[in-house]
Amino acid sequence: MARPKPISGFPEFLPAGRIAEQYVLDILRETFELHGYAPIETRAVETMEQLTRKGEITKEVYVVRRLHADDAASEKSDDLGLHFDLTVPFARYVLENAGHLAFPFRRYQIQHVWRGERPQEGRYREFCQADIDIVGQDTLAEHFDVEAPIVMLAALERMHAELGLPQALMHVNNRKLAEGFYRGLGIEDTLEVLQRVDKFDKIGGDAVVELLTGELGLAEDVARKCVALAGICTPDDGFVDQVRALGVEHPMLEEGLESLRAVVLAANRRVPGRIVADLKIARGLDYYTGTVYETELVGHEKLGSISSGGRYDSLASDGKITFPGVGISLGVTRLLGPLITKGQLTANRSVPSAVLVAVDDEATRQVAEEVAAALRERRIPCEVAPRADKFGKQIKHADRRGIPFVWFGGMSGQVKDIRSGDQVDADASSWEPPREDLRPGVSFQG
Amino acid sequence: MARPKPISGFPEFLPAGRIAEQYVLDILRETFELHGYAPIETRAVETMEQLTRKGEITKEVYVVRRLHADDAASEKSDDLGLHFDLTVPFARYVLENAGHLAFPFRRYQIQHVWRGERPQEGRYREFCQADIDIVGQDTLAEHFDVEAPIVMLAALERMHAELGLPQALMHVNNRKLAEGFYRGLGIEDTLEVLQRVDKFDKIGGDAVVELLTGELGLAEDVARKCVALAGICTPDDGFVDQVRALGVEHPMLEEGLESLRAVVLAANRRVPGRIVADLKIARGLDYYTGTVYETELVGHEKLGSISSGGRYDSLASDGKITFPGVGISLGVTRLLGPLITKGQLTANRSVPSAVLVAVDDEATRQVAEEVAAALRERRIPCEVAPRADKFGKQIKHADRRGIPFVWFGGMSGQVKDIRSGDQVDADASSWEPPREDLRPGVSFQG
Numbered sequence: 001m002a003r004p005k006p007i008s009g010f011p012e013f014l015p016a017g018r019i020a021e022q023y024v025l026d027i028l029r030e031t032f033e034l035h036g037y038a039p040i041e042t043r044a045v046e047t048m049e050q051l052t053r054k055g056e057i058t059k060e061v062y063v064v065r066r067l068h069a070d071d072a073a074s075e076k077s078d079d080l081g082l083h084f085d086l087t088v089p090f091a092r093y094v095l096e097n098a099g100h101l102a103f104p105f106r107r108y109q110i111q112h113v114w115r116g117e118r119p120q121e122g123r124y125r126e127f128c129q130a131d132i133d134i135v136g137q138d139t140l141a142e143h144f145d146v147e148a149p150i151v152m153l154a155a156l157e158r159m160h161a162e163l164g165l166p167q168a169l170m171h172v173n174n175r176k177l178a179e180g181f182y183r184g185l186g187i188e189d190t191l192e193v194l195q196r197v198d199k200f201d202k203i204g205g206d207a208v209v210e211l212l213t214g215e216l217g218l219a220e221d222v223a224r225k226c227v228a229l230a231g232i233c234t235p236d237d238g239f240v241d242q243v244r245a246l247g248v249e250h251p252m253l254e255e256g257l258e259s260l261r262a263v264v265l266a267a268n269r270r271v272p273g274r275i276v277a278d279l280k281i282a283r284g285l286d287y288y289t290g291t292v293y294e295t296e297l298v299g300h301e302k303l304g305s306i307s308s309g310g311r312y313d314s315l316a317s318d319g320k321i322t323f324p325g326v327g328i329s330l331g332v333t334r335l336l337g338p339l340i341t342k343g344q345l346t347a348n349r350s351v352p353s354a355v356l357v358a359v360d361d362e363a364t365r366q367v368a369e370e371v372a373a374a375l376r377e378r379r380i381p382c383e384v385a386p387r388a389d390k391f392g393k394q395i396k397h398a399d400r401r402g403i404p405f406v407w408f409g410g411m412s413g414q415v416k417d418i419r420s421g422d423q424v425d426a427d428a429s430s431w432e433p434p435r436e437d438l439r440p441g442v443s444f445q446g
Numbered sequence: 447m448a449r450p451k452p453i454s455g456f457p458e459f460l461p462a463g464r465i466a467e468q469y470v471l472d473i474l475r476e477t478f479e480l481h482g483y484a485p486i487e488t489r490a491v492e493t494m495e496q497l498t499r500k501g502e503i504t505k506e507v508y509v510v511r512r513l514h515a516d517d518a519a520s521e522k523s524d525d526l527g528l529h530f531d532l533t534v535p536f537a538r539y540v541l542e543n544a545g546h547l548a549f550p551f552r553r554y555q556i557q558h559v560w561r562g563e564r565p566q567e568g569r570y571r572e573f574c575q576a577d578i579d580i581v582g583q584d585t586l587a588e589h590f591d592v593e594a595p596i597v598m599l600a601a602l603e604r605m606h607a608e609l610g611l612p613q614a615l616m617h618v619n620n621r622k623l624a625e626g627f628y629r630g631l632g633i634e635d636t637l638e639v640l641q642r643v644d645k646f647d648k649i650g651g652d653a654v655v656e657l658l659t660g661e662l663g664l665a666e667d668v669a670r671k672c673v674a675l676a677g678i679c680t681p682d683d684g685f686v687d688q689v690r691a692l693g694v695e696h697p698m699l700e701e702g703l704e705s706l707r708a709v710v711l712a713a714n715r716r717v718p719g720r721i722v723a724d725l726k727i728a729r730g731l732d733y734y735t736g737t738v739y740e741t742e743l744v745g746h747e748k749l750g751s752i753s754s755g756g757r758y759d760s761l762a763s764d765g766k767i768t769f770p771g772v773g774i775s776l777g778v779t780r781l782l783g784p785l786i787t788k789g790q791l792t793a794n795r796s797v798p799s800a801v802l803v804a805v806d807d808e809a810t811r812q813v814a815e816e817v818a819a820a821l822r823e824r825r826i827p828c829e830v831a832p833r834a835d836k837f838g839k840q841i842k843h844a845d846r847r848g849i850p851f852v853w854f855g856g857m858s859g860q861v862k863d864i865r866s867g868d869q870v871d872a873d874a875s876s877w878e879p880p881r882e883d884l885r886p887g888v889s890f891q892g
């Protein structure tokens with residue numbers, strides 16, 4: 001077989017890259033669990049009916065069919081597709097299992113999703129997402145709008161502190177704020193305005209004014225106020241006065257201001273300097289109804305939002321009971337994929353082993369195996385050399401994989417730190433590597 | 447939306463079930479890493495060309511296509527399918543990345559696979575597998591045939607010791623042994639014989655003799671010797687003498703006997719009583735060329751083999767370089783799915799939280815948040831009560847989720863073990879739950 005080539009949009013990593021990715025996934029999992037989020041995993045497929053309930057995404061779905069489906073017609077109604085996010089499956093899971101879940105229900109979900117996008121730079125067709133959501137039955141208190149971003153920021157802050165990844169800055173807004181503001185200006189089709197204001201970052205304020213006056217026929221002063229609102233961005237609750245200064249009034253606007261103020265103040269108490277009120281954030285096509293979140297990496301804004309979400313008044317509903325939710329999704333592959341592929345984020349070894357146990361002679365391989373078993377007993381990852389080569393060659397085997405220590409002799413033997421060359425007597429039933437060498441180290445070199 | 451129904455063959459678990467599954471996945475991962483196996487993950491899809499190289503499996507493949515593929519004809523050649531095991535993707539990964547891997551290369555891979563089977567009892571269409579393989583370049587020493595089963599048995603032994611799952615018993619054979627034996631009897635088409643002898647367990651020895659004499663035209667005494675060989679099963683190297691007593695000779699038989707003896711003796715030294723030489727094990731349709739493994743749970747033999755594998759002389763080849771491999775796969779969902787679904791394997795709580803921090807009053811929610819932050823600082827999973835209800839109701843909230851402790855008051859507060867009712871003064875900056883309560887406990891009740 002000829003050497004296979006990668007498939008565009010389906011990223012894969014070498015072992016050191018996967019170790020780096022797992023390190024990040026472990027941070028996410030641990031952070032979510034420390035905050036009481038329960039793990040769930042949903043199947044990779046949903047019915048096409050579920051997947052196509054939102055019109056816009058239809059074209060990106062991967063349909064899944066058995067190669068030898070007996071009868072094309074009879075299977076059509078059961079057609080399955082790969083999920084393109086973790087929100088649609090979660091909403092379905094909540095409805096399906098509502099009787100067995102305790103609400104409010106916090107869950108995290110770290111899984112791959114698939115989108116049949118045209119392959120292009122930076123677009124993935126298979127990628128990993130990490131989602132947290134809190135879902136209530138009938139009602140869901142506003143303090144969960146504060147909790148969700150704090151949990152995700154706590155995970156991002158650990159990535160910054162432990163791996164050296166850039167700092168995150170979360171931009172928060174509230175849909176009610178803009179909608180109430182537009183209504184206060186007498187605008188009826190607020191979604192049309194929102195979708196144009198959403199282009200603020202790409203085309204600038206003047207161009208948005210042109211769209212609003214040209215395409216929607218708004219008066220210029222009204223359009224300018226919409227753009228002025230979108231231009232407000234404060235690290236604290238200063239946005240409230242700036243909005244009031246625009247002289248627009250509406251009960252929904254007040255509701256949005258209060259809600260956003262609570263989120264920004266509480267989040268700043270818990271993770272100072274990592275959240276701003278940014279009134280241009282709209283999350284255009286998504287069905288959020290309250291708080292919305294986007295997250296940039298400081299200094300890497302052109303990556304776009306790496307973590308987004310918001311509140312749905314109705315994440316799911318069976319017609320009788322409504323399940324409101326608030327959640328945030330982190331694009332794990334979107335964030336890490338380019339860094340791992342370029343080698344900027346990697347592990348300092350390609351295997352978990354902290355120790356290579358050298359083999360003197362094939363006849364005494366068992367001695368090396370006993371040393372390895374003793375180390376593993378105390379949770380020290382290790383491997384036994386594949387061949388009783390000359391020691392120099394065995395050390396090279398360790399070096400090539402980044403394994404820091406080589407063990408010589410039996411249970412009472414010697415251990416060499418091959419980085420420094422130091423070699424000391426050691427007993428396999430008590431010796432331990434320095435804590436930082438126990439697991440592969442992972443770091444970002446920007 | 448009406449309440450959705452499960453899709454047959456695509457299992458999903460409630461949170462307590464998923465916690466149990468993750469506990470097992472953590473045991474697997476830790477065991478594999480302690481033995482130096484590097485993590486890799488391959489994309490979910492392979493080209494149809496890769497997937498259909500082995501004829502028999504073709505009908506089980508799920509084909510994946512974009513819903514709105516622009517031109518059916520032009521995309522045909524790029525058709526993708528979901529992988530149905532982790533061996534085909536791993537072989538492709540090795541060829542694709544050979545220049546960047548260090549051989550012998552140990553890897554583990556824990557991922558979902560998909561098979562478009564007709565849905566029926568105990569058949570999954572999406573399920574999780576955990577594979578370990580060691581692959582060499584050109585050659586791969588025989589001691590890896592000993593290592594692979596020991597690693598998998600170490601993981602299974604931890605599941606037995608920590609969770610109370612039934613003990614595993616691995617059955618080992620060597621393809622060369624049977625093939626050499628058949629050749630020694632003058633049989634040429636040894637695969638035909640092997641495939642019939644593989645039915646030994648299902649139909650019994652006499653019926654196999656009938657197949658061999660009837661369908662293949664073997665002489666009765668020859669057929670009886672083939673069946674006699676298949677009947678040999680010893681917990682040590684006693685099988686060698688039993689085979690010799692059948693009076694058949696062939697160099698390949700000798701090779702097989704020696705190799706199997708080495709595996710059984712070494713494995714019994716490391717994990718006594720967990721491995722037997724069982725000369726009827728054939729792994730019928732798979733392309734193994736040496737050692738083969740199957741694993742039963744003692745007392746649950748009718749589950750079939752939960753963990754199987756073997757040696758390939760050519761796991762992959764690019765025409766110039768050949769990559770021999772040996773590996774074992776554990777059917778995680780096959781093993782756990784029925785136990786979790788029936789509630790036999792479950793966690794003692796449905797959330798990671800060890801502590802629920804009660805809220806006195808919505809106005810002082812921040813105090814509870816500070817307590818929770820202090821506990822999390824010391825890696826104690828906790829959650830804050832969703833509402834400042836009466837304490838009885840907040841305790842009920844904890845009880846319903848299996849959370850063992852409820853915290854009252856601020857940093858200097860009180861903590862109640864709601865199982866015993868004991869309530870003591872505690873400081874959030876130093877209090878710790880008993881070690882066994884830190885994470886959800888998982889156990890099997892058979």
